[in-house]
Amino acid sequence: MKNIFSEIDQLKAKLDGLRPLAGEKVLKAFDIEYTYESNRIEGNTLTLQETALVVEKGLTISGKPLKDHLEAINHVHALDYVKGLVTGQDNFSQSILLDIHRLILQGIDNDNAGKYRTVPVMISGAKHLPPQPYLVAKQMEDYFIWYDENKDNLHPVELAAEMHERLVTIHPFIDGNGRTARLVMNLLLLQNGYPIVMLKGDADSRLEYYNALEKAQVENDKDTFLNLIAAKELDSLHRILSILT
Secondary structure, X not given: OHHHHHHHHHHHHHHHOOOOOOOHXXXXXXXXXXXXXXXXXXXXXXOHHHHHHHHHHOOOOOOOOHHHHXXXXXXXXXXXXXHHHHHHOOOOOHHHHHHHHHHHHOOOOOOOOXXXXXXXXXXXXXXXXXXXXXXXXXXXXXXXXXXXXXXXXXXXXXXXXXXXXXXXXXXXXXXXXXXXXXXXXXXXXXXXXXXXXXXXXOHHHHXXXXXXXXXXXXXXOOHHHHHHXXXXXXXXXXXXXXXXX
């Protein structure tokens, strides 16, 4: 992993040399694309263009569920919240996690928005069985203890990937775990000056993502997932640099 981290940091240094970014308005389009892809992973049926129309123009797409519209709007609000935390350098905490989740489920499931689950859950098609609800609070406490102990010792990309994988493994919420975990990952990346990792929602990419997560959860082999996140971070750096230069 040292080689890929070295390459990532070399590209980040080039990006740092271009700050303040002259192409911020162009990069805003990435927010819409990230929202589209993250929701698409979870089964949202809006296209990229439809997502842009819903978010930017406030339009309603005929024939598409209200839930899909709310997921797009909520995700952009949650991403804006995350970006607002970057400038203040707020330390990631349980209250921030719950705020992100609350924004994700706002108007969709208000009873469970921003709250840990109190019922057992199963993940369709997965071998991993999330912990029973009475274990969630303790495992989430351990989750934040692990973060405090490792936040200054790991490469930021590795830290972000770990916090992503650990959160979806605990699966502390009834719904919205994946979107929340991806936003947590990107909050930690942004706070360390790295661009957002965009995981694609097409069938092949989604399967690669889920398989890498399951390998970490079932076999305790995190290398595949870490390599996936590092590769996607490289993709983001190359893409942004190509636009700005």
